Amino acid sequence: MRKSSTTSRLLAAGLTAGTVGAALLAAPTAAQAVAITSAAPSFGTTGTTVTLTAPSNFFTGTTVGVILTTLASCPATYTTTAASPAVSFAGTNPVRVSGTSATFQVPTTATLNAGAARAYNICAYAGTASTSALLNDATPTLTYTLLPTGTTNPATGPSGGGNTVTITAPAAAPLEAYNIARWVPREDGCPATWGAADAAMDATLVPNSGSTSVATATVPVGVGGQLGSATNYGICVYSHTSAVVAGTAPDSLVPTYTVTLPTVTLNTAIGGPGSTTAALTMSSTTDFLTGVSAPAALYGPSTGRCPTTYPTSTTGYVTASVLKSANNRAAVTLPAGVTTSAIPYNVCVYTSTSTNPLSRIIAHATYTATTPPDVTGISPGAGSSRGGETVTITGTNLSTVSGNITATLGGLPMTNITAINSNTFTAVTPAHAGENDVALVVKTEVGSDTLAGQFDFLNAIDVTPNTASNKQNNVWVNVRGTGFESYTWPTAAYTGPSDNEARVWLLDGSRACTSASPVICPQNNYLAASGTAWTAGSGPRAECLTPAIIGGNELFCKLNLAGGHLVQTSGAAQTGTDVVVPVGTYSLAVVSDGGVDALFGGTASVSVVSSGSTFTVADF
Incomplete structure (x- = not known):
């Protein structure tokens, strides 16, 4: 009948009685000022990472070495040589974590004691050179016990247990009359002794009839997964001839039982x-x-x-x-x-x-x-309705990852978003019909923020060609902009200031703004009105006729520069020698409503004078 106390098991594992007594009973004294405080875990298999904890400034150098040995005393310098029947093995991947902590892995070359558990004394050194000095006392106080391994079938199961598994114990650690299996996180190893019952992690092993090696158990409810990925547990087997009680040491370990939570x-x-x-x-x-x-x-x-x-x-x-x-x-x-x-x-x-x-x-x-974004502004605050312009958006708590930022301007998505820092990013404006005071909405992985009335989409246009001779009629012009499909276009030439259809006009864009047209003038230096007529010098100089709309954002029309000059106050055709449009620099503008009443009242949408809409009339 096997002894069941921890002391008996360590004696059977190959250490001397004096060493076992030191390992289990002795507390550090003043003479043992350099004793290692703890090693965790202290029971497990090869490949396990063990953490050593020691008093302040114990691991003073930059390197550390660890020996696992069955010798009663640690060698004075680092060595894996041991006189038979003792054995010593080098702990692999030793790492100094701090002055009070170091880690190592139990080497895969470490051996059992004829298939049964083997306890090794832990010796720490200042490095792995043959001259590296021992750091702890010559008489070690801590051990690591290598356990024989069993198997389980199946080796995987659902999170939360409830399923039945079959556990096969190793031949050197047969089952007793009373057996408990405790599931532990794989990296934690087995507790050195079984303590109080844990309903979440313990299960009673029921041996098959007449068997000392095969038993079944119901996986306990606490064997749960973590974060939707495979979670590995070890199964520690504690056996006793009469009852598994506090102080019972583990007999064997099933290295891996895996559960998975749904993703x-x-x-x-x-x-x-x-x-x-x-x-x-x-x-x-x-x-x-x-x-x-x-x-x-x-x-x-x-x-x-x-x-x-x-x-x-x-x-x-x-x-x-x-x-x-x-x-x-x-x-x-x-x-x-x-x-x-x-x-x-x-x-x-x-x-x-x-x-x-x-x-x-x-x-x-x-x-x-984390704190949601707080958007404070956009610069510049106005741009072409055709979009494609780079703007800078500022605020606080903005993402530093470009892909985590989305933004809309006037309800349309911005593109080419580039994070500069947590307070700034740049983006390219979308094409948008002319509109003032549209909202800016910025969304990051944290949240969103809205700024109302932040940007004006100005009705800018591009004109090709942008110059022609005043000796020509039927000069076809291509105009690109936005929103052309929403206008009411004429079927005949302009009839006067009461004509409320959309028009494409050649305007004198150099005229200074006057107080007579408070709505139009701040944006456009033309089409100033007084009563029912254009203010002298501000009306259209010529009309681009028979506009053909293509796709809503493009149109073609023709200018008669040799015979289409208009009276600026009324929009009527000039007569005599004045029918030729004078040489000069003009602006071509798309006007949503050509009536003086609409323009003066501010209800019409006039394209903004820009470099793209400049048109030069020459005499070549």
Whole structure:
């Protein structure tokens, strides 16, 4: 019959009684000022990463070396040589983390004791050179026990347990009359002794009839996944002839049992802080809410795992409600307790808030709460209705990732968005019908902000050709702009100031603005009106006739420069020698309403004088 106390097991593992006593009973004294404080985990398999903790300034150099040995005393300098039957192995990948901490991996070459557990003393050195000095006392105080490994079938299962697995123990660690399997995170190794029962992580192993190696168990509810990816557990087996009690050491370890949570997606992984009305939408291609009628959620720090069962105390977490709308979709409230933080929150969803029976985790996502964008301005504040102009948008809390920013101007999307820093980005304006005081809307991964009345789309046009001889008639001109399809176009020549159809006119754009036309003049230095007539010198000089509209943003029309000069106050045709349009620089403008009443009242839309609309009449 095998002994079941931890001391007996370590003796059987190959250490001397004096070493075991030191490992289990001795506390550091003044003479042991350089003892390592802890090694975690202290039971496990090869490949396990072990963290050593020591007093202040213990690991003073930049390097560290670790030896695992069955020698009763640590060699004075670094060496893996040991006289038979003792064995020593070099800890792989030793890393100095700080003056009080270092890590190493248990080497894959480390061996068991004839298939059974073997305890190794841990010796730390200043490096891995043969002259590297021992850092801890010659008589070591800490051990790492290499456990024999068993198997489980199946080796994978659903998050939250409830399924049955078959565990096969190794021959050197047969099952006893009483056996408990405890699931632990794979990287944590086995607890050095079994303590109090843990309903979330423990399961009773029921041996097959007459077998000391094969048993079945129901996977406990706390064996849960994390963040939609495979989560690996180890299964530690504790056996006893009469009862598994506190102090029982592990006999064997099933290295890997894997569970997976369904992958879920939040409608946004980064957003503003919580409030009484805020909520997130969680969805999945998997029916993760099947059979769940009252799910619940916790927001917690992402520096740790989600609890695999709903905790009895939610201190340190923000509780949230979950409204299930379908088996694969739910709304998760975003409470006011979710405040802005550089560290994301874990969003942990459970079957309910019950702790008896335990509620299992069914979904896990992360959410970062940060300050939404605050847009303060756009420069320049006006531009061509044809779009394609680069503007600069300023504010605070803007994303530094261009792909995370979208913006609209007057309801239309801006393009070529380029983040400069968290306070600035540039973008290219869209084509938009002429309109003043349109809104700017900026959206980032955090939220959105709207500024009303921020930009004027000016009815700019481009003209080709932009020069012709006044000895010619039927000069066809191509005009590009926006919104031409919305105008009422004439079928005949202009008849006078009461004609309210759209027109394309050659205007004297150099005329100074006058107070007689307060609406038009601030934008256009022409078409000033007084009563029912054009103010002298401000009316049209010629009309571009028979406009043909193409696609709404382009038209063709013809200028009669040799015989189409107009009377500027009335728009009527000149007579005699005045029919020729004088040599000079003009502006070609598209006017939505040619009536004096419309222009004076400010209801017409006149294209802005720009370099693109300049037209030169020459005498060549």
